Amino acid sequence: MGRILTEKDVEAAVRGGSVYAAGGGGWADHGRMLGRAAVSIGKPELVSVDELKPDDWIATAAAIGAPAGLTAWEMQGVDYVKAVQLLERELGQNVSGLIVGQNGRSSTLNAWLPSAILGTKVVDAVGDIRAHPTGDMGSIGLAGSPEPMIQTAVGGNRADNRYIELVVKGATAKVSPILRTASDMSGGFIASCRNPVRASYVKTHAALGGISMALALGEAIIAAEKKGSSAVIDAICRTTHGSILVEGVIASMDVVYTKEAFDIGTVTIGEGAGACKLHVMNEYMAVGDADGKRLATFPDVITTLDPNGEPLSVGQLKVGMKVLVLHVPKTRIPLSASVLDPSVYPPVEKAMGIDLAGYALDGAKEI
Template sequence: MGRILTEKDVEAAVRGGSVYAAGGGGWADHGRMLGLAAVRIGRPELVTLDELEKDDWVATAAAIGAPAGTTRWEMQGVDYVKAVRLLQEALGEPLAALMVGQNGRSSTLNGWLPSAILGTKVLDAVGDIRAHPTGDMGSIGLAASPEPTIQTAVGGNRADNRYIELAVRGATAKISPILRTASDMSGGFIASARNPVRASYVRKNAALGGISMALALGEAILAAEGKGPGKGGGSAVIDAICKVTGGAIAVSGRIARKDVVYTNAAFDIGTVVIGSGDKATTLHVMNEYMAIDDAAGTRIATFPDVITTLDKDGEPLSVGQLHVGMNVHVLHVPKTIIPLSAGVLDPSVYPPVEAAMGIEIARYVFEEETRKKRKGKK
């Protein structure tokens, strides 16, 4: 028997997911809307892979787009449900469970409403423990697969006649851009269900336990906040975040510069500099924080490490909330202590991100493996 998700789990999922959002946007209120709707009209159930048969179908529930607050996006809870229905119709078989591509302010809760209404289980597995800029990074190793798959998308601004429903088939690399285009045409944010695979494939390729990790972190944050004024406050929250994630504060200081621009490919790209002179630290951004360099250009942290900015109260801040003069703490959780999926260990997902950002990422991701191979050859 899985864990029935309740109202108290909603806030925990949003709060823990906000840390793993790694500076990505998303909307905490959208997450609360999805979660509260689910627990009020049904009994969404969180299950592990051990509770599924190896041939059960599992799909990824996702929200596509970069709603920077400047677009007239509209996504209703029912859109997530309709996307799953469309996928089941196209597949011709029922889905047993839904996973998500990444944790985040709302994405941790993407599978809850379909679970409450359709009975699909919320699978305790994610495509990436933290948020990332491209869908390929959360696609559990399917990014370069030539095998045809199915992806659906539903949503849009109804008042502007932008509501769209679509189901597409093909290799995921070829059809994922179609969904991003649909998201743009719908107003900037659209619900999707995609890439149905067998549970046995998920077991080998996903980051297992990702949802319960977000829930446990959120519970610890809420407990630390409950200590009240004068009993720890923000430092108690930050301590709790570090303890539960196994991470540490890599840098603290004042934001000296922020150079982040929104591109026509729907990405926020640029840098944020904390401190000055030989103490300056640079955060590299592509929607989320992807790397940290010190003043000498030495790499301190690289995706898929968890990198998150927190304010003095331990509240996670998205890139969009940062401004010059603000004091922040930067949480760093090394990739060596979190479950990693096949998506973030797939070399093919890095070249487009490196080209867009103008920095090296893959070399740092795979340096340990490269070192091991070199030792093996000696």
């Protein structure tokens, strides 16, 4: 049976989503705003994909951009609802449920407000358990599809006359960059609804149970807090089946915001032979040691925590901070079709200047 999401689930979703945000994934306060608005205005319902009919329409509710505090973005809850309505109008049919492209500080809750207002179910499936930089990485195997898809975007800084409503149709890989451009033009962060597919497709291509995983992690973190910071860190490692890969002080940061609405660069932790480098494209995509040996690579979960176990986004990091790096290997999480799709990696590898696919797809067939 479906689970009605309530006030206490809001904080759990934000806290668990913040770990799976992998250094990106939006703003925690934006997630709380979305969740609280949803549970106060209606009864958002979390359901498994099996609770929908195989031919029901499911679309992806997403927020696009890189709001690391470097831009004047504005996104209101109503923007998420309007994005769904625009997609339904173009589709000519109602959408029964919404998934999210990724977990994150706010993205875990992207489908809650449309569920409360429009009655679309919050489907317990995600395009990727962790956050990632491109829409294709959460597109559940549609990135290389020649099939025309509908994508909508709504939002923007109203005071600067940057508010945009956009509906585009075309192959996912061709139209996704249009939404990212719209995000940049709107102020750096925009609501989206995109890629309507049948429930049967979601069942075989998405990472199932992704919302429940974030909720369970958040619940474990909240329960551990009264026992202190080490208990929180232990709870995160235990619940995610991960471990602390590195612990040290941030020695240098070289991250820049690009016109494509990405934060790209590196963060170095420690010095000398014990140093390691986090490779960033909105989120942490890889970790290498001082010799350049790869220690972790997307779709592994890679997250920075402060000494109290609080997840830190890339935008919160500063030189001199002590951080811990959580690592959850890809073998410990459900993997969607999109993170196993070789076509999603070249644009990210080109932007970052590092190999990802060689590591990400290695052993994928055995998982």
